[in-house]
Amino acid sequence: MTFDREYFESDNQNIGYVGYGYRDFGVHFSTVNTILQRKPSSVLDLGGARGYVAKKLICAGVPTTVMDKSLHCYHTRVVEDFVVHDIEDTPYPFADKQFDLVVSVSVLEHVHKDKIEDVIREISRVGKRSLHGVSMNDGWITRGVFESEGTHFTFETQDWWEEKFKNNTIDHPWEISSDFSPPGWAIKANIPTDHYASAAMAKTVASGEGFDLLVDPGDKLKINFGSFCDMFYHGWINVDNQNLSELVSFAGYYGYLFLHADMTEPIAFGDNTVDLIFSSHALEHITYSDGKEFMKEVYRILKPGGVVRIAVPDSEMILEKYAQGVSALDFLKHFSPGAENNPCTAGKVCEVLVSGHKSLYDECTMRNLMSKAGFVEIERSDAFHSMDMTMEKETSVSYPTISLVMEARK
Numbered sequence: 001m002t003f004d005r006e007y008f009e010s011d012n013q014n015i016g017y018v019g020y021g022y023r024d025f026g027v028h029f030s031t032v033n034t035i036l037q038r039k040p041s042s043v044l045d046l047g048g049a050r051g052y053v054a055k056k057l058i059c060a061g062v063p064t065t066v067m068d069k070s071l072h073c074y075h076t077r078v079v080e081d082f083v084v085h086d087i088e089d090t091p092y093p094f095a096d097k098q099f100d101l102v103v104s105v106s107v108l109e110h111v112h113k114d115k116i117e118d119v120i121r122e123i124s125r126v127g128k129r130s131l132h133g134v135s136m137n138d139g140w141i142t143r144g145v146f147e148s149e150g151t152h153f154t155f156e157t158q159d160w161w162e163e164k165f166k167n168n169t170i171d172h173p174w175e176i177s178s179d180f181s182p183p184g185w186a187i188k189a190n191i192p193t194d195h196y197a198s199a200a201m202a203k204t205v206a207s208g209e210g211f212d213l214l215v216d217p218g219d220k221l222k223i224n225f226g227s228f229c230d231m232f233y234h235g236w237i238n239v240d241n242q243n244l245s246e247l248v249s250f251a252g253y254y255g256y257l258f259l260h261a262d263m264t265e266p267i268a269f270g271d272n273t274v275d276l277i278f279s280s281h282a283l284e285h286i287t288y289s290d291g292k293e294f295m296k297e298v299y300r301i302l303k304p305g306g307v308v309r310i311a312v313p314d315s316e317m318i319l320e321k322y323a324q325g326v327s328a329l330d331f332l333k334h335f336s337p338g339a340e341n342n343p344c345t346a347g348k349v350c351e352v353l354v355s356g357h358k359s360l361y362d363e364c365t366m367r368n369l370m371s372k373a374g375f376v377e378i379e380r381s382d383a384f385h386s387m388d389m390t391m392e393k394e395t396s397v398s399y400p401t402i403s404l405v406m407e408a409r410k
Contacts, residue, residue: 048103
């Protein structure tokens, strides 16, 4: 098991995140609140997948690094500071006590039992303290169900885990529990009390008010066009016209705001009413003509000073890779099962640039599109930075390593 597409995506798999795939779910806010209660000055997120939790910590002012073995997660990551490394492969590429807090959520149970002690000792080496949520043999799940997926290898009790941490850590306060949501955390731990935030903050988080605090929409009107399942919280209106019943159910279940609308039709917002507009890997699914009209509508509804951020497949970069041969295109398998299964260079490129798409973009084409819509301040950006801090903190580009990201301010 490589923990790649077949685990994190929703196309025909029967393991991992079956259904809608792995997305930025609301539970991540609860996890972030739990971590922030410990007032960390820096965090290593072990097995942090795409980095949804890490991004929220970074936006809260906590420097955070993700370490994960998944190349798929690296190519679909939402944070810049991402180290590809297998948790079982010790030592880790970090200095002694480099991180104030090492965090893992639903990760340690995926470690082979004969590697657990090595992993705990390495956690103790690179972190000053640690916090872990682990699926345990505590009665709510049977061993057969736990092991049936084929990715879980260590299914033990709270007492067993505590003994392992006690025997394999030195000068390293730790917390471990099967309940990673407040207020039930740290029933059994050796963490000093001064590492917690104030009682008032703990009460706020435990009552659920912390969730509202983190997803506060503020006073800006923000639209995410062509969202599919890559929706945003913080008051973003997520817009798509595909799989209506499924997306309505998805948005309702996970607490996103969703609007059914078509990018090729006039946008139902008034002139100069919208603060921020985002779209990731959607524009290429409509024709150049429709894209031109869409960008005109974007310019019309944006307020003066408003920002639009558009991400599309970077045709120029991908075609340059094509000229280098098939080995240079191997990474495309992380974005498309068609590219993964096609052994030929042209076939891989076609799957990523052409299949299901009606247009191709490079920087020149995007600048021309934005300029003709009326934008003057146009910049090429990247997947992790934006000219607008709200945009940078609250949105994420779906496929950073193949994306051309362009921004414009009205």
